[in-house]
Amino acid sequence: MALTIVVVAQGEMGAAVGQRLHARGAAVRTSLNGRSEASRVRARDAGLVAVEDDDALVTGADFVLSIVPPGEAKAFAARMAPALARLARKPVFADCNAVAPATARDVAAAVAPSGCIFADIGILGGPPPKEGAGSPRLYASGPGARAMLALRDYGLDIRIVEGGIGEASAVKMGYACLTKGTQAIGAAMMLGAMHNHVAPTVKEALADSLPEILGYVSKQMPRMYPKAYRWVAEMEEIAKFLEAYPGASQMLAGAARLYEQVAHDLETQRADGTVATIAEFLKH
Numbered sequence: 007m008a009l010t011i012v013v014v015a016q017g018e019m020g021a022a023v024g025q026r027l028h029a030r031g032a033a034v035r036t037s038l039n040g041r042s043e044a045s046r047v048r049a050r051d052a053g054l055v056a057v058e059d060d061d062a063l064v065t066g067a068d069f070v071l072s073i074v075p076p077g078e079a080k081a082f083a084a085r086m087a088p089a090l091a092r093l094a095r096k097p098v099f100a101d102c103n104a105v106a107p108a109t110a111r112d113v114a115a116a117v118a119p120s121g122c123i124f125a126d127i128g129i130l131g132g133p134p135p136k137e138g139a140g141s142p143r144l145y146a147s148g149p150g151a152r153a154m155l156a157l158r159d160y161g162l163d164i165r166i167v168e169g170g171i172g173e174a175s176a177v178k179m180g181y182a183c184l185t186k187g188t189q190a191i192g193a194a195m196m197l198g199a200m201h202n203h204v205a206p207t208v209k210e211a212l213a214d215s216l217p218e219i220l221g222y223v224s225k226q227m228p229r230m231y232p233k234a235y236r237w238v239a240e241m242e243e244i245a246k247f248l249e250a251y252p253g254a255s256q257m258l259a260g261a262a263r264l265y266e267q268v269a270h271d272l273e274t275q276r277a278d279g280t281v282a283t284i285a286e287f288l289k290h
Contacts (some may be wrong), residue, residue, distance in 0.1 A: 107172030128178030194224030
């Protein structure tokens with residue numbers, strides 16, 4: 007019998023995961039309360055069924071996958087807990103968000119009164135493609151981790167991390183610290199070179215001695231712009247993940263402020279903003 011899976015919300019990753027599950031035979035539901043028209047279009051195109059009542063959303067579900075912006079993870083868990091508590095048959099609640107281990111434990115505590123089994127999930131990699139194979143790696147820890155292995159039959163690459171709640175989130179934080187942190191450093195390099203009128207020389211020096219790094223950050227910068235607003239809270243979570251190392255924590259908190267500025271400049275289309283400056287570096 008096919009699984010029934012709730013996937014919230016309909017961002018780029020959530021829509022793609024929902025589409026993959028639907029394409030492999032699962033019945034997939036979602037909630038679009040408070041979501042944009044773009045989210046509604048993504049849900050429809052992915053074949054997901056929108057259910058606005060929380061009780062109806064989770065009744066009969068085998069899994070609830072929370073794939074929301076990091077800053078919304080605890081609020082979503084608290085919202086769903088009463089409806090989940092009323093169920094006779096409980097789904098696995100999987101928090102699939104880019105949060106620090108401490109935040110993952112807070113989310114689990116919000117879900118605990120419902121009686122649901124909790125899985126801590128760290129997603130590494132991009133959204134699964136609409137056509138063909140391939141999946142991001144979903145690292146799972148906590149009480150519900152092994153139950154998540156059922157989703158391998160529906161096209162998701164589930165990998166177990168031994169340990170409790172927070173272990174999978176720690177994997178995600180460590181990985182994202184390097185990937186998104188590197189992009190923040192690359193953006194800072196471009197901004198500094200442009201401000202000091204040495205962009206061509208800096209770019210030439212990097213091409214001579216660090217061509218792989220120059221190629222990576224140059225490729226990633228245009229892709230970063232539309233995601234910057236989502237990365238603000240994620241970098242704040244990484245800073246929280248690194249609280250035992252104040253210098254490192256402050257560095258990643260600074261990266262959050264940089265992404266915040268990029269997102270602001272992109273939204274307001276300021277000609278003198280960070281987006282324009284980085285784009286000018288890439289033209290050299």
